[in-house]
Amino acid sequence: MTSTTAARAATGAKGLAIQGAEPALPPSEGDERLFHWPIVTAEDEQAVLDVMRAGTMSGTSITKQFEAEYATWQGSRHALCTCNGTAGLTAAMWACGVGVGDEIICPTITYWASASPALMLGATVNFADIDAKTLCIDPNDIEHRIGPRTRAIVVVNYAGHPADYDRIMPLARKHGLKVIEDNSHAQGSMYKGKMCGSLGDIAAASLMAGKAFPIGEGGIITTDDPKLYERCVAFGHYERTGVASNYNPVDQQVHDEGLLRFKGLPMGAAKHRLNQMCAAMGRVQLKSYPARIVEIQKAINRFWDLLDGVPGLRPHRIDEPNSSMGGWYFARGLYTPEELGGLSAERFCEAVRAEGVKDCAPVLNRLLHTHAYFHEADVFGHGKPTAVAFGQRDVRQGPGTLPVAEQMAGRVVDVPWFKHDDAARIEQYAAAYRKVAEHAHELLEADKAAQGAAG
Numbered sequence: 001m002t003s004t005t006a007a008r009a010a011t012g013a014k015g016l017a018i019q020g021a022e023p024a025l026p027p028s029e030g031d032e033r034l035f036h037w038p039i040v041t042a043e044d045e046q047a048v049l050d051v052m053r054a055g056t057m058s059g060t061s062i063t064k065q066f067e068a069e070y071a072t073w074q075g076s077r078h079a080l081c082t083c084n085g086t087a088g089l090t091a092a093m094w095a096c097g098v099g100v101g102d103e104i105i106c107p108t109i110t111y112w113a114s115a116s117p118a119l120m121l122g123a124t125v126n127f128a129d130i131d132a133k134t135l136c137i138d139p140n141d142i143e144h145r146i147g148p149r150t151r152a153i154v155v156v157n158y159a160g161h162p163a164d165y166d167r168i169m170p171l172a173r174k175h176g177l178k179v180i181e182d183n184s185h186a187q188g189s190m191y192k193g194k195m196c197g198s199l200g201d202i203a204a205a206s207l208m209a210g211k212a213f214p215i216g217e218g219g220i221i222t223t224d225d226p227k228l229y230e231r232c233v234a235f236g237h238y239e240r241t242g243v244a245s246n247y248n249p250v251d252q253q254v255h256d257e258g259l260l261r262f263k264g265l266p267m268g269a270a271k272h273r274l275n276q277m278c279a280a281m282g283r284v285q286l287k288s289y290p291a292r293i294v295e296i297q298k299a300i301n302r303f304w305d306l307l308d309g310v311p312g313l314r315p316h317r318i319d320e321p322n323s324s325m326g327g328w329y330f331a332r333g334l335y336t337p338e339e340l341g342g343l344s345a346e347r348f349c350e351a352v353r354a355e356g357v358k359d360c361a362p363v364l365n366r367l368l369h370t371h372a373y374f375h376e377a378d379v380f381g382h383g384k385p386t387a388v389a390f391g392q393r394d395v396r397q398g399p400g401t402l403p404v405a406e407q408m409a410g411r412v413v414d415v416p417w418f419k420h421d422d423a424a425r426i427e428q429y430a431a432a433y434r435k436v437a438e439h440a441h442e443l444l445e446a447d448k449a450a451q452g453a454a455g
């Protein structure tokens with residue numbers, strides 16, 4: 001008997017598909033709709049066509065309308081669109097005074113654009129560890145990193161999960177630091193009654209097609225602080241510096257007179273204007289977004305409630321009143337191999353895929369603190385790494401320095417990013433994950449037996 005047929009005999013039809021049993025999840029054509037994103041309707045298409053036909057792709061009239069509507073929805077005073085999220089983060093850092101020789105603090109597990117713009121501004125990054133439950137910056141790993149040149153803390157609301165603002169904001173205030181939210185994953189996420197993107201001093205978010213709030217390619221900066229808003233305008237929106245906009249309707253309201261001297265040229269040598277086809281799509285998307293994310297939350301909460309008490313797998317979601325995971329971008333599960341006899345996340349996901357779940361894998365952004373870019377790259381030709389070219393101290397950190405983040409790769413797995421609350425189908429998905437967790441020990445034993453036979 002081969003080990004596969006032995007395993008099949010041992011586990012029967014209720015065993016794992018990876019061992020030859022029936023998969024938990026039969027294929028379904030409905031999955032196309034269940035996961036499709038972005039949701040584009042005839043109204044989105046018409047809005048884009050209107051811009052094309054009017055020839056106003058490079059104007060700002062529609063973009064300013066979108067900015068006003070987005071700011072109102074999020075509960076922020078000012079919004080400024082950018083050509084992508086990376087540009088928004090760069091402008092936000094510059095607006096906060098991040099410059100040559102300065103430092104920012106940023107979690108090591110995030111997309112690179114949360115951190116890299118600091119190097120472009122001549123600053124460096126002191127990477128902090130993450131919290132194993134929120135996957136956001138660990139508030140306990142911030143204060144000891146603050147030095148005389150620290151200017152800002154970049155806080156990422158990771159995979160839709162709000163960071164711990166009740167701990168982070170007082171720390172920042174105590175040390176006179178700005179808090180920059182990278183809200184690229186968390187448009188619409190609530191933290192104790194306030195929306196992410198309105199919690200720090202300034203926020204920048206990607207509005208790229210694959211993200212929770214999709215407009216094609218684009219970004220948006222939000223802030224309550226008119227000075228930070230104006231500095232972002234000055235950095236990459238030269239044509240809007242000091243001119244009438246929704247927020248400084250007359251020139252007299254410009255708060256930073258110094259910037260007006262350079263009116264007409266961008267301080268950042270950057271052109272961050274959003275094209276208006278994307279802005280037009282943004283306006284249409286915004287009308288449906290609140291309802292769409294309520295449905296996503298219902299669906300993913302349903303999935304997690306079905307897995308309540310299943311060993312090895314916990315939801316990555318916020319457990320506070322008046323809080324939510326927004327559009328639940330990048331939905332993740334927290335995997336605990338110890339509860340499953342040490343079954344690796346790799347092997348767990350392989351078994352889940354065999355049950356019929358397409359893209360299940362252990363996934364997380366790469367660690368930035370050990371990446372060569374932040375250790376060796378000489379961006380400006382100084383003959384030394386940019387990370388240490390300007391600063392008074394070397395804040396680079398090698399392997400072994402951020403222990404939680406470094407062991408997280410085997411502890412975070414994909415879960416389905418449902419867009420609709422299809423109860424029957426979600427039950428089948430949950431059954432696939434539950435089945436693997438409940439049969440994990442059989443899989444481990446079969447793997448050990450196969451290894452023994454091979455060795």
Ligand SMILES: *Cc1c(COP(=O)(O)O)cnc(C)c1O
Nearest residue numbers: 084085086111113114184206208
């Ligand atoms: C996508 C993303 C960005 C960058 O946004 P772009 O629009 O792709 O430039 C920045 N930070 C995080 C966390 C992201 O996921």
